[in-house]
Amino acid sequence: MSLLELHNVEARYGPVKALHGVSLEVGDGELVAVLGANGAGKTTTLRAISGTVRSSGDVVFAGKKLSRRPETTARGGIAHVPEGRGTFSELSVWENLRLGAYARRANVKEEARRVYKFFPRLEGRHDQQAGTLSGGEQQMLALGRAMMARPKLLLLDEPSLGLAPIVVIQIFEALARMKRDDGMSVLVVEQNANLALEYAARAYLLEVGNVVVEGTSDELRANESVRKSYLGY
């Protein structure tokens, strides 16, 4: 049985239906990508899992039906890094990290040291206001904050948005290491399909709120229409 299973999840924003019945799964220690164009429902899918948006259908996590409230899913071992990173821009880097460990009984200093080992650039900015960090550093901070929670599942929304390619690769490398060291599962939403498929084991392609293609990264790369529309060759 997989760590995360979605069965026919539907979600709407007011009168507009964003998800028309999405089913997917993420296994233990797997990195799975959700691809698709703008407005396909990728972000909504993550939101439905963390409970940030109301949805119907089944979301099963570690064998249990997930509560639909963000505070509870966060305490249950799911860390959601939303679109735009969601950093507390008025608080310092250190305070952001402390908040990451809010739901746990943890030795915050030790956990933070771990994060700084992953992202050395953040250590120098320990007391700096998070809003003054560069885009790449804020993404690192967002990831670091998620790390502090030692989640079983990481939901990551568009990590490459607005970042220079070199920085993006750094981020994904760190992701891969986190996955290896902690056995964390990752569900990542990405518009940069090429990049995502390099690191992901499996992927789902969403179009207008529906899953249209699913399979391993190789399978997706071999798929004609996917290649033409999303991979550019």
Place this chain on the structure above:
Amino acid sequence: MRARLLLELAGFALLTLVVAALPRFVSDFRARELAIVGMYFIALLGLSILTGYSGQISLGHGAFMAIGGYTTAVLSVDGVYGHQIRDLWTIPIAGVIAGIAGLLVGVPALRLSGLYLALITFGIAVSFPQLPKKFDHFLGGTTGKILNLAKPPFGLHTTTNNWIYYLTWGIALVLLLAAWWLVRGKTGRALKAIRDSEVAAASSGISLARYKTLAFGISAFYAGVAGSLYAIANAYVNPDVFPIILSVYLVVGLAVGGLDSLVGLIAGAGLIYFLQNHSDTVARWLNHLPALSLDPKQPGIPSMIFGAVLIVVMLLLPTGAGGLVRRVFGPLTSRLYTRS
């Protein structure tokens, strides 16, 4: 579209008929009460242009009513160079002077947003009653000024209260049409654009400064007229006639009535008057509930009732009575609308 407009016009015509005919069916005293409701209605009309259309919250409009009232008092008692002015003619003057004061407030208000503006205007409301005390030579201090009793003009055979009723609601009608004309036209659209998004409005070339200040001036004008009428009806002015809480009552009437619904505003005006002067009736109603026996004359009970009613009403109707009307009748009218 056509059907909706006709429906609105029909409703409006009906309302006008009712208002015109009412004094025949109610006591003289009631006519006076309804006249005062009319004055609140005029003030609320102006306030709805400010808050409902340009989105600026003012907790100080009682001060503009006071300006109007005192202008009327000074002009009709002291007059200009000793020449007393007939109370009727002071009404537009009072409105204009209040309006100018509104423009003056509107300019610094441009730099303040939301709750900052609310607090500053609240400060104006609080500070204002001090002015007549300070300039007591001119404005009568705590005792105030006494006006001549209002008399129906041209020897019309009607009671004073009826005269005040028709005067008030007549002016209300004129000002309502003026507001309606304003709101349908370019100014109204500009104000609504500003309320919905100042950045977008400015980017479309709408001068924020001009329209926001204008809104303040217009709403102050309306309040001034209302205050002037109130002074005439009362036949005296002093700081207690326009107390601090008046500004609060106005905002309450606006919120409860719903920001831009005609029926709602009348309801709001009625509510202000009712809660102010008839809390004993409310107390008597409430006493029908078991375990409650409230003595309405005990100081504190009226405030408690007023406060509790406010809380309950706003909890139940966050968008005010107007919002409720729209929710109830909305589906009906919109079906007519889409059919065409």
Place this chain on the structure above:
Amino acid sequence: MFLGAFTWTEFAQQLAAGIREGAIYAGLALAIVIIYRSTRVINFAQGEMATFTTFIAWSLMNHGLSFWTAFPIVLAIAFAGGVAIERVVIRPVENAPVLTIVIITLGLALLLNGLMSVIWGGANRQFNGPFSTRTIDVGSVPISVQDIGIVAVSVGLVVLLGLFFRFTKLGLALRAAAVNPESSRLVGIRVGWMLALGWGIAAVLGAVAGMMIAPVVFLDPNMMQTILLYAFAAAVLGGLDSPIGAVVGGILLGVTITLLGRYVGFIGSTLKLPAALLLILVLLLVRPGGLFGRVAVRRV
């Protein structure tokens, strides 16, 4: 323009009185800012809540408790009351238009004011504070012990709160919930309860302010009304979203108003509040966010 003669001794006394006034404004202004930061609401009932809890203190003392015994009890009651009010009255309408919530807090103010009149009556009464009214000599200036005590308690409370917000996990969560409720939920913070906590803390601040000022001005249902207005002014002066601003603004305002009232004859005591507002208005024209506030600058 100047009333009477000027002596340094009197100036120092006026200064001390001004700081004492300012300390009270600061406490109440801080309460207003805390609520504004977390729930984006101006609590017009803050003053009445403070007076109400002060009346409770009076009742307890009337039944034989000493001030310092009643003190923590009243604080606990105030805290619970603040939390309850947020949950019952504010929570249901947290997404309503600003005007609606303003009306609700105004209604609450009226309700509490009336309730106090009903329960305790409207007459002035003496409130026996914890500090004696004798004076001690600071340098060559006689300063009232009570003034010193009031300032000490107010400042102490503010410092304690500052430490709480800065160094404890709960304080951090409260700050986080105020600045970014969405992200706060995503790390597991129960934002709703944080907001209620904010109201509880604000109510405690109000209760302390009330119990500090009551010995000076006599206790009656309308005790806090003017003080609340000055507190609003102080909060606006310091910037509605800045706790430091509230404290600095409060003290600045207290001192300025007292000195202006004493030394500028034209203002005297009738025009103190209008003068304060005028000054603040002028300041806001130059710095729209207040002294310490942040304003999103929109240049269009």
